Amino acid sequence: MKIHPVEAAARRIVTDCLCGSTTGGASVFCTPRSLRRPPGVLVAESIWWPKQHPGGKGINQLTSDRLTDLGECSTLHENLVEVELAGARQP
Secondary structure: OOOOOOOOOHOOOOOOOOOOEEEEEEEEEEOOOOOOOOOOOOOOOOOOOOOHHHOOOOOOHHHOEEOOOOOEEEEOOOOOOEEOOOOOOOO
């Protein structure tokens, strides 16, 4: 994933640390790499097979099966997510 340095610092995320994106109860773990993105934007480029991700869940776990209101297209290109350092979640 790619995340702005200010956003990463606020979450204690550094390059190559394991983090999770959560939305609607789904979690995906990825490794942040390049940190050049606008604040508030998280970018996941390319897709790895789910079996290559910790926990066996790929980035598509964050997408909705909801369709857009215009043209009934997939909404998979934009999703609201929160990202956090792996293991940082409080029980």
